[in-house]
Each structure stands twice: as C-alpha cells, then as structure tokens.
Amino acid sequence: MKRKGILLLLMTTMTLLLSSCWSKKELTDLAIVSAMGVDKTKDGRYTVTLQIINPGNVAGGLVGGGGTQSPPVTIYWDSGDNLVEASRRASSRISRRVYYAHTNLLVIGEKLAREDGINVLIDAFDRDPDFRANATMVIANHTSAADLVKTLTPVDKIPANKVLKTLEFTERKWGENVKVSLQDVMMGLESPGGKAVVGGFRMIGDYKQARRLENLQESAPEATLRASGIAVLKRGKLVDWLYGKTARGTVWILDKIQGTDINIDWGGKKEAIAYQTVRQKTSLSAQIKNGKPHISVHTRVEGDIGEMEVPVDITNPNVITKIEQSVRQEIKKELKKAIERAQKDKTDIFGFGEVIHQSRPNEWKKIKPEWNDVYFPKSKVDITVEAYVRRAGLRNKSFLSGVKEN
Amino acid sequence: MPSLFKNGKLKKTRQQESKNNPINTGKYIQDSLSANLDKIHQKTGNSPDVVIRQIKMGSNSDIETAIIYIEGIVDNQSIQEFLLESMMKDDKKTKVNKQNALELISEDMMTIGNVSPIHNWDDLFSTLMAGDTLVLVDGINQVLSASTKGGETRTISESDTQMVVRGPKGAFTESIGTNTAMVRRIIKTPDLWTESFKIGRATNTDVTLMYIHGIANDQVIQEIRQRLNKIDIDSILESGYIEQLIEDQTATPFPTIYNTERPDVVAGNLLEGRIAIFVDGTPFVLVAPALFIQFFQSAEDYYARFDIATSIRLLRIAMFLISLIAPATYVAVTTFHQEMVPTTLIVAIAAQRESVPFPAFVEALLMEITFEILREAGIRLPKAIGSAVSIVGALVIGQAAVQASIVSPAMVIIVSITAIASFATPSFDMAISARLIRFLFMLGAASFGFYGIILCILMMVVHLCSLRSFGVPYMAPFAPFIPVNNGDTVVRLPWWTLRQRPRLISVNTIREGKNQRPHPPASRGMVNRALEEGDNNEA
Numbered sequence: 001m002k003r004k005g006i007l008l009l010l011m012t013t014m015t016l017l018l019s020s021c022w023s024k025k026e027l028t029d030l031a032i033v034s035a036m037g038v039d040k041t042k043d044g045r046y047t048v049t050l051q052i053i054n055p056g057n058v059a060g061g062l063v064g065g066g067g068t069q070s071p072p073v074t075i076y077w078d079s080g081d082n083l084v085e086a087s088r089r090a091s092s093r094i095s096r097r098v099y100y101a102h103t104n105l106l107v108i109g110e111k112l113a114r115e116d117g118i119n120v121l122i123d124a125f126d127r128d129p130d131f132r133a134n135a136t137m138v139i140a141n142h143t144s145a146a147d148l149v150k151t152l153t154p155v156d157k158i159p160a161n162k163v164l165k166t167l168e169f170t171e172r173k174w175g176e177n178v179k180v181s182l183q184d185v186m187m188g189l190e191s192p193g194g195k196a197v198v199g200g201f202r203m204i205g206d207y208k209q210a211r212r213l214e215n216l217q218e219s220a221p222e223a224t225l226r227a228s229g230i231a232v233l234k235r236g237k238l239v240d241w242l243y244g245k246t247a248r249g250t251v252w253i254l255d256k257i258q259g260t261d262i263n264i265d266w267g268g269k270k271e272a273i274a275y276q277t278v279r280q281k282t283s284l285s286a287q288i289k290n291g292k293p294h295i296s297v298h299t300r301v302e303g304d305i306g307e308m309e310v311p312v313d314i315t316n317p318n319v320i321t322k323i324e325q326s327v328r329q330e331i332k333k334e335l336k337k338a339i340e341r342a343q344k345d346k347t348d349i350f351g352f353g354e355v356i357h358q359s360r361p362n363e364w365k366k367i368k369p370e371w372n373d374v375y376f377p378k379s380k381v382d383i384t385v386e387a388y389v390r391r392a393g394l395r396n397k398s399f400l401s402g403v404k405e406n
Numbered sequence: 407m408p409s410l411f412k413n414g415k416l417k418k419t420r421q422q423e424s425k426n427n428p429i430n431t432g433k434y435i436q437d438s439l440s441a442n443l444d445k446i447h448q449k450t451g452n453s454p455d456v457v458i459r460q461i462k463m464g465s466n467s468d469i470e471t472a473i474i475y476i477e478g479i480v481d482n483q484s485i486q487e488f489l490l491e492s493m494m495k496d497d498k499k500t501k502v503n504k505q506n507a508l509e510l511i512s513e514d515m516m517t518i519g520n521v522s523p524i525h526n527w528d529d530l531f532s533t534l535m536a537g538d539t540l541v542l543v544d545g546i547n548q549v550l551s552a553s554t555k556g557g558e559t560r561t562i563s564e565s566d567t568q569m570v571v572r573g574p575k576g577a578f579t580e581s582i583g584t585n586t587a588m589v590r591r592i593i594k595t596p597d598l599w600t601e602s603f604k605i606g607r608a609t610n611t612d613v614t615l616m617y618i619h620g621i622a623n624d625q626v627i628q629e630i631r632q633r634l635n636k637i638d639i640d641s642i643l644e645s646g647y648i649e650q651l652i653e654d655q656t657a658t659p660f661p662t663i664y665n666t667e668r669p670d671v672v673a674g675n676l677l678e679g680r681i682a683i684f685v686d687g688t689p690f691v692l693v694a695p696a697l698f699i700q701f702f703q704s705a706e707d708y709y710a711r712f713d714i715a716t717s718i719r720l721l722r723i724a725m726f727l728i729s730l731i732a733p734a735t736y737v738a739v740t741t742f743h744q745e746m747v748p749t750t751l752i753v754a755i756a757a758q759r760e761s762v763p764f765p766a767f768v769e770a771l772l773m774e775i776t777f778e779i780l781r782e783a784g785i786r787l788p789k790a791i792g793s794a795v796s797i798v799g800a801l802v803i804g805q806a807a808v809q810a811s812i813v814s815p816a817m818v819i820i821v822s823i824t825a826i827a828s829f830a831t832p833s834f835d836m837a838i839s840a841r842l843i844r845f846l847f848m849l850g851a852a853s854f855g856f857y858g859i860i861l862c863i864l865m866m867v868v869h870l871c872s873l874r875s876f877g878v879p880y881m882a883p884f885a886p887f888i889p890v891n892n893g894d895t896v897v898r899l900p901w902w903t904l905r906q907r908p909r910l911i912s913v914n915t916i917r918e919g920k921n922q923r924p925h926p927p928a929s930r931g932m933v934n935r936a937l938e939e940g941d942n943n944e945a
Contacts, residue, residue, distance in 0.1 A: 028759050032744075032749075053756075055754075056761075101745030102749045130745065
C-alpha cells in the first residue's frame with residue numbers, strides 16, 4: 001500500500017516535468033499577429049512587418065469602445081539578418097508578447113521572391129511551434145510586402161482577413177487566382193523541379209493614403225487591396241506572373257475552379273453568351289511513347305447559361321449542343337494557353353511530373369533529372385473537354401427574342 | 407414478520423441502554439401501581455405531555471388501573487373509543503378482580519387491534535415514546551401496550567425535488583407508515599418483504615428495510631442489515647445520517663447511495679433488485695446499491711417513449727460534462743490554447759478581456775463563487791425576501807459587473823451556461839458534487855491547460871471506477887462492461903428489449919417475456935370490416 005502510494009506520488013510529480021503547453025499566457029498579454037510581411041532591404045537583410053490586431057477596435061464598441069477612433073490593426077516592423085532576429089527585435093517596439101498562432105497570412109515581397117527565393121525563409125516558419133503551416137502565402141505583386149500589410153481595408157476590419165477571403169472566393173468564383181498555404185508551397189518546392197504557384201496580391205492607390213483611417217471613411221477608398229495574378233515559382237524563385245486567361249487555365253488544370261464564367265461568341269456577336277460553370281473535374285493521366293512523355297488532360301464541366309445578349313432559342317436541343325461545343329472550344333483554348341506558357345517558363349506547375357511518376361515509375365527515373373528543362377517543355381499535351389449545359393436559369397428564351405417579335 | 411425482527415433489535419438496544427444508564431436499577435416492572443407511576447414520572451421528568459389517567463375498576467372500584475400515553479403522538483380518537491369507553495363503561499367491569507384484570511382487559515375490553523404485554527422498563531418506555539398507550543394495573547408486574555400511534559402528520563403532497571411532467575405526483579411524507587404503504591400500494595406481491603430496525607439511542611428512529619424477496623440479492627440485504635445493526639449513534643434525524651454511516655466510501659464527492667422522495671422510483675428500483683431504506687421522519691428514502699448512471703436517470707425516462715427518453719438522457723450527460731468543464735475549458739483556452747479558437751472569436755474574447763484587471767482563472771473563480779453564493783442564498787432565504795436575491799444576483803453576475811469591467815461578458819455567458827447545465831442533472835446529489843469538482847478542474851486548467859483538464863478527467867474516471875456501492879461496482883454496466891444491461895444507461899431502449907434486470911444487482915434477471923414487441927394486427931380483416939361499414943353509405 002505504502003509502495004503504491006509512493007509510486008503514485010512519483011508518477012504525478014513526473015507529469016509536472018513533462019513538457020506540454022506549460023507556459024501560461026494571458027490573453028491580454030498577447031499581441032495577436034494577423035499577417036506578416038517579409039521584405040528584403042537594400043543591404044540584403046530581412047524586414048519583417050507585423051500586422052497586430054487591436055482587439056478593442058475590431059470587436060466594436062462593447063467595452064470602453066468609442067471615444068478616439070483608432071485603426072483595427074497596428075503595424076510594427078524591424079529588420080534583421082534572419083527572420084527570428086527580426087521578429088525578436090520587433091518586440092522592443094511592442095508592449096506584448098508576439099503571438100503567431102493566428103497569423104493566417106504570410107506576404108512575401110516581390111523583390112525578395114525574385115532575387116533570393118523563398119526557400120531560405122521556409123525553415124523559420126515551419127520550425128516555429130506557434131506559426132501555422134496552413135497560413136496562406138501571398139506574393140506582393142508590384143508592391144512591397146510592407147505596403148500590402150499596412151493597408152487598411154473596409155468591410156473586413158482585419159486586413160489579413162480581407163486578403164484571405166478575397167482569395168478564397170475569387171479562386172472559386174472567378175478562377176484567376178489561387179489560395180495556397182505555406183504547406184502547399186513547401187510540398188511544391190520539395191517536389192522535383194521545385195515549382196509552385198502562389199497567389200499574387202497588390203495594393204492599388206497611394207501607399208500613404210492606404211494606411212490612414214480616413215481611407216476607410218470613404219465609400220470608394222482611394223487605396224485598396226486586390227488579388228492580382230499568379231506567381232510561378234521555380235526552385236523557390238519567382239520566374240513569372242500569370243494573368244487573365246492564362247491564370248484561369250492554370251487554376252483549371254490544377255482542378256481548383258468551382259465556378260467561373262466563360263463567354264462564347266454567337267451569331268456573329270463576340271462574347272454573346274455567358275456560361276457559368278457549376279462544377280468541374282479535371283483529371284490528368286500520362287503515358288510514355290517512344291521515351292517521350294505524353295500527357296492527357298481531361299476536364300468535365302457542368303454549368304448554366306447565365307446571360308444571352310443575342311436572341312437564342314435554347315428550347316431547341318441542337319442549339320444547346322452547339323453552345324456546349326463552343327464552350328468546349330473556349331475552355332480548350334484557355335487550357336492550351338496555360339500549358340504553353342508553363343512550357344515556355346520551363347516550369348511544370350501543373351504537376352505532370354507527379355502523374356508520370358505515379359503511372360510510369362521506371363521511366364520517370366530516367367527523365368526526372370531533366371524533366372523541367374528538357375522533357376516538360378517538349379511533352380505533348382492532349383486536352384479533352386466535356387462541357388454540358390444543365391440549366392438555363394429562370395428563363396428559356398432570351399429576353400431579346402421576345403422584344404424582337406413585337 | 408416485522409415484530410420478529412423488532413424483538414431481536416430490542417434485545418440489543420436494551421443491552422446498550424442498561425450499559426449506558428446506571429440509574430436504571432430495576433429492570434422489570436414492579437407490582438405496585440404507584441411505584442410504577444412514580445418511576446414513569448421520574449423517568450420522563452414530569453413532562454406534562456405524558457398523560458396519566460387513573461381509573462378504578464372492579465365491583466368495588468378497588469382495582470386501580472392507569473392509562474398512560476403521550477399527548478400529540480397518539481390517536482386520541484382511538485384511545486377515547488376503544489380504550490377509555492370500553493374500560494369505563496363495559497359491563498364486565500364488575501367482574502374484574504386482581505387476578506384476571508389484565509387478561510380481561512386485553513381480551514374483552516380493549517377493542518384495539520394490536521395489544522401486547524410488556525414486562526420490562528425499556529420496552530415500556532420505547533413503546534410509550536413511540537405513541538403506544540399503556541395500561542397498568544395495580545398489583546400486576548405486567549403492562550399492556552396498545553398500538554395507538556397517530557397524531558398530526560403531513561398529508562401526501564406533490565414532489566418538490568424530483569418533478570415530472572408525466573407520472574405519479576404523490577411524494578413520500580415524514581411518516582414511515584405512510585411511506586411503506588405507498589410502495590405496497592404499487593407493488594402488490596407478498597414477496598415485498600420489510601424488516602424493521604430501531605436506530606438511535608435517543609431518537610429510537612424507526613428504520614425499515616424493504617426489498618423484493620427473490621429479486622434482491624440476499625448478500626446485499628445481509629450486508630445492509632449488518633451495517634445498520636452496527637450503527638451506534640444517539641440520533642437519526644434524516645436518512646442522510648444512515649447514508650453516511652453505511653456508505654462504502656466516505657472520501658468521495660460522488661454519492662454511492664441513491665435517495666428519492668418518489669414512491670414510483672422506489673418501486674422501480676425495488677423491482678430491479680435494489681433495497682430501499684425508509685427512515686421515519688423524512689420523505690427521502692435511500693436506495694442501494696446505487697450506480698453512477700442511475701443519477702442521470704429520471705422516473706420520466708421510463709414513462710416517455712424510448713427515443714425521447716434516450717435523447718433527453720444524452721442531453722443530461724452532455725449537461726453534466728458542461729457543468730464540470732465549461733469554466734475550466736474557458737480558462738484553458740484563454741490562457742494556454744489561444745491557437746485553438748478561430749481568429750475572429752479570439753479577437754472578440756480578447757477585446758472583452760482587454761479592460762478586465764484579473765487573469766482568466768481569477769475571473770472565472772470569482773464568478774463561479776459568486777454564483778454559488780447566490781444559489782446558496784436563494785435556497786436558505788425566507789421566501790418573502792427571495793426576489794431580492796434574484797434582483798441583486800442579476801446585477802452581480804450580469805450587465806453591471808460587465809460594465810464595471812470586473813468581468814468579461816464571455817465569462818458571464820460561461821457561468822450562466824454552467825449554472826443552467828448543473829441544474830439539468832436530475833439528482834441534486836450528483837449535481838452538487840459536479841459543482842465541487844468543477845473548481846478542481848478549473849485549478850487543473852489554470853495550471854496546465856487542457857492537459858490539466860484531461861489529467862483531472864483521468865483521475866475522476868479512475869476514482870469512479872474504484873468506487874463500490876455495497877459491493878457493486880459504481881460504474882457497473884460500463885466497467886465492468888455488461889452488454890445486456892447497457893440498454894438502460896445513457897440510452898433507454900424500448901421496454902420490450904429490456905428483458906433483463908441489472909445483472910450485478912439482481913439475482914433473478916428475467917424481467918419480461920420474449921416477443922413483447924408490439925405489432926400491427928396480422929390480418930387486415932379488422933380494418934377492412936370497418937371500411938365496409940363506412941362504404942355502405944357512400945355506395
């Protein structure tokens with residue numbers, strides 16, 4: 001009995017020595033970092049810009065609110081030879097403990113991404129126990145990361161949230177941007193060829209105006225943030241920006257599009273019918289023919305007709321078939337554009353290499369070393385598109401056809 | 407049957423009394439009436455409520471008799487009608503002489519049901535104090551005791567502590583006779599056996615053991631009997647005394663004996679093989695052995711349909727967990743695991759906590775203790791001032807406290823949900839133990855975060871598994887796991903599937919026959935006939 005008691009005591013005291021979430025941190029002692037920007041200074045050091053939430057100004061005038069209007073976030077920055085140094089040094093300016101667990105947005109300056117690449121940064125983010133690997137990564141497009149992080153945004157009081165939500169919705173509803181997490185980027189950079197796509201974001205307007213509270217007091221803020229382009233990373237370095245249809249084609253092949261809008265010409269009028277995709281599925285397969293990789297991209301789209309600017313009688317099934325065919329051509333064109341661009345950049349951002357690896361592991365070993373630079377640009381890509389019109393909204397005939405009859 | 411046990415018990419108390427009262431010189435009643443009366447006067451300290459009525463009987467009115475009873479605890483009417491009237495007016499009065507006086511009185515005159523002779527003082531006083539009426543005759547060293555228990559008792563009223571929407575309304579009263587009768591009225595089998603005990607040197611409280619012979623486990627009955635016999639205390643004022651004197655484990659916050667004031671609950675438990683302990687003077691009847699899960703079961707669960715009963719039981723268990731760990735979780739989240747909450751929520755909580763001067767743990771402790779104070783004040787307060795507490799209470803844990811920046815609104819919500827959740831446990835004993843353990847959980851959370859909460863839960867589960875109630879494992883149908891008995895635990899399956907009684911409690915486990923599942927009629931003949939009749943008119 002006595003031995004049992006001693007053993008129990010020993011076991012309970014041992015638990016005290018176990019490392020767990022031991023150190024307690026009061027909520028009021030935390031500086032919650034919502035976004036972090038990393039830039040490169042002229043002398044080759046890193047500047048870390050921290051967007052810290054002022055909880056009292058975000059949650060509204062519940063407790064002690066009102067009075068002086070102050071912004072929902074406060075920015076602190078400091079530089080250092082590496083990220084940890086910079087972030088530790090920043091604490092000399094902040095009254096609280098810098099807390100990275102809610103950092104959902106990581107902004108990399110364009111200059112840094114282009115010149116040094118992001119490979120060197122990733123270790124610090126991944127090693128830190130607080131920092132989340134599912135934080136979204138964004139590359140500042142024609143802006144410094146600091147300016148992007150400093151910009152105040154309307155509607156979503158926390159600017160980081162605005163960026164995240166914009167990316168999330170535009171990726172699904174329009175498809176010219178991607179929302180990728182740090183984890184996705186890491187996986188991409190670790191794969192053969194070290195490629196990744198990262199969403200781009202830019203600040204439009206005056207950078208001085210962007211950080212003022214008055215900017216938010218206008219119905220049309222002078223300086224805003226918007227998603228812009230997809231950054232193509234090769235071996236960690238930014239090599240190209242994709243915009244418009246090329247970007248959409250890329251997102252399409254990556255199978256991330258849910259709904260977008262495809263315009264087709266009809267009856268001599270350009271972009272006359274708007275086709276809204278509702279669901280789509282893209283699958284890749286690969287074959288090796290005569291030692292040359294042969295990729296097939298198959299995509300299946302279902303969607304509705306959203307708008308018709310010409311009178312079309314869609315009660316006729318033949319017309320529907322024709323529309324479907326035009327949609328097919330249109331999509332195929334976009335995908336082709338995206339692939340050609342990637343081949344020109346010599347970066348396999350679509351992961352064709354992985355597909356070959358999975359289906360033809362033996363051949364892959366041979367072509368792997370020169371995949372990105374030799375084989376990928378030359379590989380033949382077959383694109384097949386299946387497109388279906390499922391619904392036509394609440395109308396059948398175009399409004400214009402009714403107007404014409406009268 | 408009960409008298410058999412009564413005697414056995416009385417012998418024991420007599421031994422104790424003689425040991426403890428050296429004044430009591432003569433054990434047996436003397437011949438002389440006046441000496442006896444003097445002794446009674448002396449023993450009762452001339453209390454005015456001891457009524458001594460002296461009657462002269464016999465042809466020459468030379469036989470002195472005395473009737474002794476205690477005012478208030480006897481049934482005056484029966485003394486009047488069946489004792490005094492018959493003794494004073496009876497024709498046989500003249501036949502009485504010293505030799506046959508007692509015999510005549512007991513056999514011919516007293517028209518009361520239960521009359522027994524008494525020879526010694528201890529028995530005399532115990533029956534007198536219990537409400538019997540004594541008849542003493544001069545020159546005879548024997549006393550007649552007539553059962554005239556009565557007096558004012560509370561009538562049966564609705565249960566205050568265990569309410570149901572559907573089900574019998576009557577609750578037990580303070581009178582043990584009424585209480586046992588209420589159960590007998592429900593279970594009409596001769597196998598419903600009772601045993602009587604008198605416990606408490608001063609109070610001589612009637613304690614009745616009730617069980618169903620053939621369903622209850624004899625070993626458990628023997629164990630309870632033995633533990634009851636071991637009790638040596640001056641008073642039993644409530645069944646809580648007995649509970650604390652016979653429970654298996656004192657060092658536990660969890661109740662290991664169930665108590666109820668509902669006769670239907672007692673009946674249901676008896677039919678599951680449990681044993682009920684009735685104590686005179688309290689409406690709360692003890693039921694043993696008790697299982698942990700029993701405290702989450704309400705009588706209504708068995709009256710409502712099974713799907714409803716099951717979902718309500720699940721809700722109660724969820725509520726129990728909330729009442730245990732809600733404040734602890736809040737403390738852990740806000741001081742250790744800020745990363746676990748969505749950003750917007752943590753920002754909202756942070757904004758509220760911005761102006762609060764205390765750490766989260768102190769804030770939670772403050773609010774929980776305030777709530778416990780309010781609850782306690784609300785219970786003990788005279789009803790007339792009751793509303794004052796709720797008004798002041800609303801200020802203390804509410805808007806005013808928030809506006810004064812002493813607590814955060816989130817904390818108020820947490821305390822409120824905890825309070826409501828703790829009231830959702832049907833058993834008060836279990837709810838109050840959860841309230842106590844909650845503070846331990848908060849302490850664990852404040853020092854180790856979720857790790858501390860899990861540590862506390864582990865300790866609690868280990869402790870629960872170590873408990874026994876009269877030899878039956880407290881966590882019974884779960885640990886040890888008994889699949890057949892799990893139909894009536896956190897879930898309550900339809901009655902026709904609950905064929906077996908709890909295996910560890912009952913010796914006779916078959917409760918109902920096979921194939922009890924209700925079906926629609928096999929042929930549709932009945933339905934068709936009805937249709938034809940209806941159709942005649944239309945055709």
